[in-house]
Amino acid sequence: MELVTADPRLRLRTLDMADVEDYWRLVEHNRDHLGRHGDYAELRAADREMIRAGFAHPLDGEFALGIRVDGDLVGEMVLTPVDPPRYSLGYWLDEKAVGNGYATNAGRALLMWARENTGITDVYAGVTFGNRPSIAVLDRLGFTEVSDQDTYTRYRLSLREPS
Numbered sequence: 811m812e813l814v815t816a817d818p819r820l821r822l823r824t825l826d827m828a829d830v831e832d833y834w835r836l837v838e839h840n841r842d843h844l845g846r847h848g849d850y851a852e853l854r855a856a857d858r859e860m861i862r863a864g865f866a867h868p869l870d871g872e873f874a875l876g877i878r879v880d881g882d883l884v885g886e887m888v889l890t891p892v893d894p895p896r897y898s899l900g901y902w903l904d905e906k907a908v909g910n911g912y913a914t915n916a917g918r919a920l921l922m923w924a925r926e927n928t929g930i931t932d933v934y935a936g937v938t939f940g941n942r943p944s945i946a947v948l949d950r951l952g953f954t955e956v957s958d959q960d961t962y963t964r965y966r967l968s969l970r971e972p973s
């Protein structure tokens with residue numbers, strides 16, 4: 811699957827085995843960035859073989875897409891079935907790629923695709939307290955706060971109510 815976005819340089823494409831090396835390099839370059847708010851412990855701890863195994867056995871029903879600028883992998887956006895038809899949204903960008911609206915534009919394209927092509931009813935996102943850039947992305951995508959948990963705030967977007 812490949813999705814275009816409002817930014818002509820920016821596309822989303824399903825991650826597959828051909829992307830393992832690029833993805834691994836991106837994770838290696840972004841360990842500190844990904845952990846700045848205490849998130850992504852599993853991904854940051856993964857070695858190349860664990861990443862490869864994850865790509866080889868994707869979670870049933872998950873949509874994992876690479877965020878690409880002019881074809882280059884700069885991040886990831888994932889819709890994960892938590893309690894289908896309720897999904898969660900996760901995303902991260904290469905530290906060098908932040909500040910360009912890529913996460914927002916990728917999110918708009920993916921959520922529009924999901925609204926039109928899947929039975930997903932609700933999308934949730936958990937944001938660790940203090941992760942302002944991520945909260946700003948969710949605000950721009952139309953998510954609203956639903957509850958505070960121990961270390962994070964849960965956000966929700968309905969794909970079935972008119973936005």
Ligand SMILES: CC(C)(COP(=O)(O)OP(=O)(O)OC[C@H]1O[C@@H](n2cnc3c(N)ncnc32)[C@H](O)[C@@H]1OP(=O)(O)O)[C@@H](O)C(=O)NCCC(=O)NCCS
Nearest residue numbers: 843844901902903908909910911912913914936937943944
């Ligand atoms: C969360 C994360 C993806 C947000 O990245 P981001 O670049 O700030 O978000 P966007 O790509 O939507 O870009 C928004 C920024 O680009 C600017 N921008 C430029 N062109 C834009 C456009 N066309 N549309 C929207 N914003 C644009 C915005 O003004 C904003 O800048 P600001 O931060 O100075 O206000 C990034 O910080 C990250 O990877 N963090 C580590 C992983 C993480 O925390 N993931 C989320 C877990 S819940």
